[in-house]
Structure formats: structure tokens, C-alpha cells
Amino acid sequence: MADLSVNICGVAFQNPIIPASGVFGYGKEYAAFYPLSELGGIATKGTTGTPRTGNLAPRIAETPAGMLNSVGLQNPGIDAFIEKELPRLLREDTVILANIAGSTPEECAEVAAKLEQTAVHMIELNISCPNVKQGGAAFGTSCAMAEQVTAAVRKATTKPLVVKLSPNVTSITDIAKAVEAAGADAVSLINTLLGMRIDIRTKRPVLHNNVGGLSGPAIFPVAVRMVWQVANAVKIPVIGMGGVTTGENAIELMMAGASAVQVGMACFTDPYAPVRIIREMEDFLDKNHIPAVRDIIGTVQPW
Amino acid sequence: MTNYTQGAYPILEKQAIAQDTYSFTLYCPAVAEHAKPGQFVHILPKGFGLRRPISIAGIDPEQGTLRLVFAVRGKGTDVLAGLNKGDFMDMIAPLGHGFTLYPEASHAVLVGGGIGVPPMLPLAAYYGAKATAISGFRSFAQVILQADLESCGARTICCTEDGTAGAVKGFVTAPLEELLTEGADIVYACGPEPMLKAVAQVCRRMGAACEVSLEERMACGIGACLGCATRIRKADGEQFLHVCKDGPVFKAEEVIW
Known part of the structure; x- marks a missing residue:
């Protein structure tokens, strides 16, 4: 049996698989299927300083090998998260990455400061949500803004800080370097790619928000490329995600340079996807006589 | 209440019941035991990334079966419609919060529009002769489940927009309004949004309690x-x-x- 454990910023994960923020809520709906302790970690739903209602429906559309969403950070706010959701999550034997967002650097810092007094293991700062008008991707698409918001949150927290990057940029390596310089302990990527579909009978975009984030197997090659580029550009660990559906996908993303892997849309296709992927990774490692999953991180041999 | 599970369940029976509309009976005892009228199932068409929500059209805990009736709306439901007896459906179920049932009610009105008629069937089974089912369709080719509703003991009023089938030419709201003058304890509705909105307005005006199933x-x-x-x-x-x-x-x- 291969050793699946990984260590990111001093936090020990029993395996590298983490349901991605936004697909998994605060975990309780999926706890009906399997113990959450089987997961390496859980990235919780993006949570802001005050409650948000999100965008009007439709918020979801299936696309070839993927989907668009425009939920728009609907969440109950950080106080409700800390009071009602976090204590239950922290009783699970798994790493909790609290995904946070805000309209301003100050809001992000305030949310991080509130988490400082909790036992949450890591903070994942979302500077890449494509579905909100303020903050969100606006922070993640300019080096100066990415640096500013990361620095503000860095000052507010001593917890390991992961910054989640947007792929909707000219150079993701420049953004990664900027957040590394501003004090990020790790980066996670990729968030969704901005997309759009139109119902040609009604001439209306299928999403009420007109545009939304594309995820799913369709974006996996983009994720592999960006993880590889970023892993070669920064010294901090990279958490990879984007269309991972199988254990072999997860192995591939780790070979590209990811130290752990988040799973998004695959949870909708198969609620058991994260635990299945863990099993499939183990099978691959055993069959190939690789004793530990960490041995494969960044081992791609480019031409 | 989280009593849903995911599994692959065998198809015991398949029937084409109208144009592009199919009825499937699945063997799924664990689901049939818990399912309630108004709940739905979430089915994965093979080769797709997202599941399709489909309302429950029949619950038989004794036989351990669930009946699903759906219309082909796109590529996903087309794949599901291509399944046959002996094939399996990958389903998360039962899901959602169903209709409130009133054991004391003396008259329940079930309003279904098009593919909104199937979830009325478990209600007809529950209320039997105390139910009146008003069903609306565009035309005769879409008419479904009238005999099934009647076999539950419900009185049926079938409406078609073009008058090619049923006793009423036009929308469900006219017979509903007439029926509500006699009184009803509860009105249940499922169908296209304009229909639901019109039903809700009639119920509010006539002072009848109404529950709607949204999509x-x-x-x-x-x-x-x-x-x-x-x-x-x-x-x-x-x-x-x-x-x-x-x-x-x-x-x-x-x-x-």
C-alpha cells in the first residue's frame, strides 16, 4: 500500500485529495455518502464578511465535457460559518481549508482575522471568482491587486495562506510570483475559465449572469499546463485543480507539480468521486511500485 | 432529512406513453421505502457530467419500485430514453422536500401541466376519490396519465390548448376556478412557470392553500x-x-x- 500522505506548509494531509471550494458546501450534504475523514481535506464554500445572496438563476449549464456556473458566492457570511459550520467540520479528521473572499482587501483581511481565533487549518484566499462584480477576479487579474490583497490578508493571519488563482490572465506565473512575494504560503489553481453560452431560440444567455465559470474535464489540459508553469516559477507549494475526474488525472496533475489536488465538477457526476480518486491513485502507485505519492510531485520530464 | 443514496438500479419496465415521453419502473427498494410524493431523483445519463432531476411518478414500497415519467428535452434525456428493460439507471434518490399531505382533507386538487402531470400521480394514489386532477397539455399528442389518475380513484379533467383532446379547450385555470367555488382543502401544482403563476393567482383570489413544485x-x-x-x-x-x-x-x- 503506497503512502498517500503529503505535507503542505507544515500541514499534514493523509492523502492529497480535497473537494474544491463551491462544489462541496460545508460538507454536510456529502457526509450522507461517506465519512468526510476519508478525504485529504475539504475546501469550504467561499465565505465573505457579510452574507451574500448570489446571482439570479439559472446559475448552471452543462457544456461539452464541462459546465458553467454563476452562483456568485452565495454564503451565510463568516460569523455564521464560524458559529454554525466550522465546529462540526473541525470534528472531522481531515484538513479544513477555509475559502474566503471579499469585495475589498479590507473585507478579505477582516474575514481572515476572524478565522485567526479558530482552529481552522488553512486559509484559501479566493482572488479569482469570475461571478461577482467587485473583488473576485478583479483581484486576481492584476499583479498589483493580487499582491495588495494577499499582503492585507497576510498581515491578518498567521495560518498557512493559500491563494487561489484565476486562469483568466495573460501570465499566471506573474500573478503567482506576485502573491508569493506578498507572503502567500502556497497557491491553488486553476479557478474556472470565464465562459458563455447562448440559447439561440430565445437569444438569451443560458446563465442569468450572462457569463460564468467553466469547469470540468474540458479544462483539465489547461490546468495541467498552468500548474506546470506555476510550479516552475515559484518556490511555494502548488495545489492543482481543474477537471480532475480520475486517479490518473490526479497523478498527472501532481507530476506537473501539484502537491495536492482538488476535485470539483466530478463530485456532481459521482458524489463518491473524491474517495474513488483516492483509491485509484493508490492502485496506480501500487501497480507502478511507487512507495509514496509525494515521490511523483513535479516529476514530469519535459521534452 | 438526509436519507438519499446513490446507486445503479435495474429497469423492470419501459413504456413509451406519448410523443417523446417515457415511463420507467425501477427496482430500488431502499429508495421506494423512503420516497414521498413530490420528491425527485437525480439521474446520470451515461457520458454526461451532470445529472438530470426527474420527478417521482409512482412509489411502491411493497414491490420496491419507483416509477419515473419524463419527456425527452435534450441530449441527456434522449440517452436516458434509450435505456431498456434490464439496463441500469445511476440515480441519487430520494431528493428534496415533497408535498405536504393532509390526511383529514376532503378534497384535494392536483393541477399538472404537460410533464408536470407525473408528480401528481403519487398524490392521486394518496387521496384517491378525494382528489380531482386537472391536467393541461398543448395538444392530444402530449396527453399522458389520465387513465392512471382515474385508476387511483381521482376525478380527471383534461384540458388541451387546441381542444384536440379532453373536455376542456384552453388552460387549466378555468376549470380550477370553477372547482374552487365548490371548495378545496389544498391545491397542488406542477408545470411550466406561467401555469404555476396563474394557478397561484387563482388560488390566492379564491382563498385556497396551494403548493407548487418548481424546476x-x-x-x-x-x-x-x-x-x-x-x-x-x-x-x-x-x-x-x-x-x-x-x-x-x-x-x-x-x-x-
Whole structure:
């Protein structure tokens, strides 16, 4: 049996698989299927300083090998998260990455400061949500803004800080370097790619928000490329995600340079996807006589 | 209440019941034991990434079966319609919050529009002769489940927009209004949004309690992804609730159309 454990910023994960923020809520709906302790970690739903209602429906559309969403950070706010959701999550034997967002650097810092007094293991700062008008991707698409918001949150927290990057940029390596310089302990990527579909009978975009984030197997090659580029550009660990559906996908993303892997849309296709992927990774490692999953991180041999 | 499970269940029976409309009976004892009228199932068409929410058209805990009736709307439902007896359906079920049942009710009115008729069938089974089912269709080719509703003991009123079938030419609202003058304890409705809105208005005007089953594009089906938001008016203000978990059934007066 291969050793699946990984260590990111001093936090020990029993395996590298983490349901991605936004697909998994605060975990309780999926706890009906399997113990959450089987997961390496859980990235919780993006949570802001005050409650948000999100965008009007439709918020979801299936696309070839993927989907668009425009939920728009609907969440109950950080106080409700800390009071009602976090204590239950922290009783699970798994790493909790609290995904946070805000309209301003100050809001992000305030949310991080509130988490400082909790036992949450890591903070994942979302500077890449494509579905909100303020903050969100606006922070993640300019080096100066990415640096500013990361620095503000860095000052507010001593917890390991992961910054989640947007792929909707000219150079993701420049953004990664900027957040590394501003004090990020790790980066996670990729968030969704901005997309759009139109119902040609009604001439209306299928999403009420007109545009939304594309995820799913369709974006996996983009994720592999960006993880590889970023892993070669920064010294901090990279958490990879984007269309991972199988254990072999997860192995591939780790070979590209990811130290752990988040799973998004695959949870909708198969609620058991994260635990299945863990099993499939183990099978691959055993069959190939690789004793530990960490041995494969960044081992791609480019031409 | 989280008693849903995911599994692959064998198809015992398949029937084409109208143009592009199919009835499937699945063997799924664990689901049939818990399922309630108004709940739905979330089915994965092979080769697709997202599941399709389909309302439950029949629950038989003794036989361990569930009946599903759906129309082909796109490529996903087309794949599902291509399945046959002996094939399996990958399903998460039962999901959502069903209709409120009133054991004391003396008259329940079930209003279904098109492919909104199937979820009325478990209600007809529950209320039997105390139910009147008003069903609306575009034309004769879409008419479904009238004999099934009658075999539950329900009185049926079938309406078609073009008058090619049924006793009523036009929408469901005219017979509903007439029926409500005689009184009804509860009106249940499922169908296209304009129909639901019109039914809700008639019920409000006539002072009848009404529950509607809503539809929205969804991803997880269990309340995690927050995709299927709908605006609901509660005592403490407007909220974005979710069709999959808080619904699909809502009190008509709480829905913001």
C-alpha cells in the first residue's frame, strides 16, 4: 500500500485529495455518502464578511465535457460559518481549508482575522471568482491587486495562506510570483475559465449572469499546463485543480507539480468521486511500485 | 432529512406513453421505502457530467419500485430514453422536500401541466376519490396519465390548448376556478412557470392553500453547490432558497415569480 500522505506548509494531509471550494458546501450534504475523514481535506464554500445572496438563476449549464456556473458566492457570511459550520467540520479528521473572499482587501483581511481565533487549518484566499462584480477576479487579474490583497490578508493571519488563482490572465506565473512575494504560503489553481453560452431560440444567455465559470474535464489540459508553469516559477507549494475526474488525472496533475489536488465538477457526476480518486491513485502507485505519492510531485520530464 | 443514496438500479419496465415521453419502473427498494410524493431523483445519463432531476411518478414500497415519467428535452434525456428493460439507471434518490399531505382533507386538487402531470400521480394514489386532477397539455399528442389518475380513484379533467383532446379547450385555470367555488382543502401544482403563476393567482383570489413544485437547473441535487437558487418570501424577508433541498415544493404564496 503506497503512502498517500503529503505535507503542505507544515500541514499534514493523509492523502492529497480535497473537494474544491463551491462544489462541496460545508460538507454536510456529502457526509450522507461517506465519512468526510476519508478525504485529504475539504475546501469550504467561499465565505465573505457579510452574507451574500448570489446571482439570479439559472446559475448552471452543462457544456461539452464541462459546465458553467454563476452562483456568485452565495454564503451565510463568516460569523455564521464560524458559529454554525466550522465546529462540526473541525470534528472531522481531515484538513479544513477555509475559502474566503471579499469585495475589498479590507473585507478579505477582516474575514481572515476572524478565522485567526479558530482552529481552522488553512486559509484559501479566493482572488479569482469570475461571478461577482467587485473583488473576485478583479483581484486576481492584476499583479498589483493580487499582491495588495494577499499582503492585507497576510498581515491578518498567521495560518498557512493559500491563494487561489484565476486562469483568466495573460501570465499566471506573474500573478503567482506576485502573491508569493506578498507572503502567500502556497497557491491553488486553476479557478474556472470565464465562459458563455447562448440559447439561440430565445437569444438569451443560458446563465442569468450572462457569463460564468467553466469547469470540468474540458479544462483539465489547461490546468495541467498552468500548474506546470506555476510550479516552475515559484518556490511555494502548488495545489492543482481543474477537471480532475480520475486517479490518473490526479497523478498527472501532481507530476506537473501539484502537491495536492482538488476535485470539483466530478463530485456532481459521482458524489463518491473524491474517495474513488483516492483509491485509484493508490492502485496506480501500487501497480507502478511507487512507495509514496509525494515521490511523483513535479516529476514530469519535459521534452 | 438526509436519507438519499446513490446507486445503479435495474429497469423492470419501459413504456413509451406519448410523443417523446417515457415511463420507467425501477427496482430500488431502499429508495421506494423512503420516497414521498413530490420528491425527485437525480439521474446520470451515461457520458454526461451532470445529472438530470426527474420527478417521482409512482412509489411502491411493497414491490420496491419507483416509477419515473419524463419527456425527452435534450441530449441527456434522449440517452436516458434509450435505456431498456434490464439496463441500469445511476440515480441519487430520494431528493428534496415533497408535498405536504393532509390526511383529514376532503378534497384535494392536483393541477399538472404537460410533464408536470407525473408528480401528481403519487398524490392521486394518496387521496384517491378525494382528489380531482386537472391536467393541461398543448395538444392530444402530449396527453399522458389520465387513465392512471382515474385508476387511483381521482376525478380527471383534461384540458388541451387546441381542444384536440379532453373536455376542456384552453388552460387549466378555468376549470380550477370553477372547482374552487365548490371548495378545496389544498391545491397542488406542477408545470411550466406561467401555469404555476396563474394557478397561484387563482388560488390566492379564491382563498385556497396551494403548493407548487418548481424546476431549476441544478448540479449537485443535494444542497451543496447552491446552483438551483429561487427567490422565496419568508416572514423575515426575501431569501434565495434552493429547489433541490428546500424544494422542489414551496408554498405558492412564498414564491417570488
